[in-house]
Amino acid sequence: MVEASRDASATALTSTDAQVPEGPARAGKLRTESLDAYFGSKKVLDGISLDFPAHTVTAIIGPSGCGKSTLVRCLNRMHEVTPRATVTGRVTLDGADLYAMEAVTVRRRIGMVFQKPNPFPTMSVYDNVAAGLKLNGERNRHRLDAAVIKSLKGAALWEEVKENIHGPGVRLSGGQQQRLCIARALAVEPEVLLMDEPCSALDPIATAKIEQLIRGLREQYTVVIVTHNMQQAARVAEFTAFLYLGKLIEFGPTDVMFERPKEKLTEDYITGRFG
């Protein structure tokens, strides 16, 4: 069973050398305070304090095993699904403690898109998008239709699938399947969208479409994207966080991070001079 303890005395950035963003402070939609995460006794996140400003895209970068995916999984309580996985510290959404809410509510308000497109294999395009709404009890056909169309348009997929919306979701191309998964996440009207390497299985054309979509999504959502591709972070994110060995090394506006990072570790990583 997961334990999500909270340290009320935690203060921001106490155990890292992370830098705060330059310029006027923006309200953090989503926030972590002294977040530690464990698999059993192994600590995989160490004192992460981060603000994800509303209506921005924040990229999380870092080498394999640095804790990027664990961090986003803590942001919608997916980490605790893993046996013996625990979290300490605080994660808040609009100031409210995520770990004091129902996990289902958290995951409705904070949607997630995974590395590999994972449409429900036996479902049509329509049913894939409507699945979350139906799970939440929506049965009204007109409302479902409207939500499916809106979500597919939001995911920039509507024009490509509207003629065959009842065809199988798995018949779509890889890039279309990933946008279908994004539409599925948007259908339940989340406030935050977490994306864990959403383009790593896609070709450059499909990647470009997803990136264009991500830039548009910030109008309505707060987006957090984990990526191994630093150029992708540079292209889509306003803010970037660099993690190394479970610690937040640097956080700031993306253009500053990529042009003149403050930490040598960050510079070594983004210029490919690690190891």
Add this chain to the structure above:
Amino acid sequence: MSEAGSESTPLAIDEDIAKVTHHIEEMGRWALDTARQALHAMESADPEAARRVLERDDKLDTFDVEIEQEAIRILARRQPAAHDVRLLGASIKLITYLDRIGRLGRDIAVYVIDAPSVPLVPPWPLLKSMGEHAFSMVELALEAYVQRDLSKASRVFDSDDAVDELNRQVLQECVRVLDGSPPEPRELLTYVLVSRHLERVADNACKVAEKTIYMETGKRRREFLTADKKVVL
């Protein structure tokens, strides 16, 4: 996971950047020699030497085009960040400044060809001193760039005021001589133009130093000089 900061084989981008740095140094020396030879041709009133200065133009063009292409190729292929991208961005600007230095020398050579018997009238020693200052600034700026030496880059700015003051003195002296209705006023007008050219050579040396500071620190000149006022370089 690999550890950061350990010794490793140089990256391809390191080799690319070393080449760009070397070619910029070569271009800088070529531009500086062009300007030096032009002023020397003026001193010796030697139109043949001045014509040889004009022949240096093509190579300056070649440096300009090839270094720019090289930098763009690296940007496209290596997708640099941080110091690497600052260096390449600075390099694309540097070739413009170095090209200007060479072309200012070329213009001086053209004045020598147009009026080959320039006498060494009174403002000349000031003009010569101005040239020495300006050329030393270019030399120092190039060293600062190649050696990534912020102390040398800062020292380039120190000489700029001296060049500006010499420029003012040359103009004053030319006006004074012109007031006496000299028989060949054209030579003095040439001195005014050359003085202005040398002042611009010094300005371009400052630009090279500014870009070196940006490349190494990510800071602009004013920000760097303010922030590092108390730092002993």
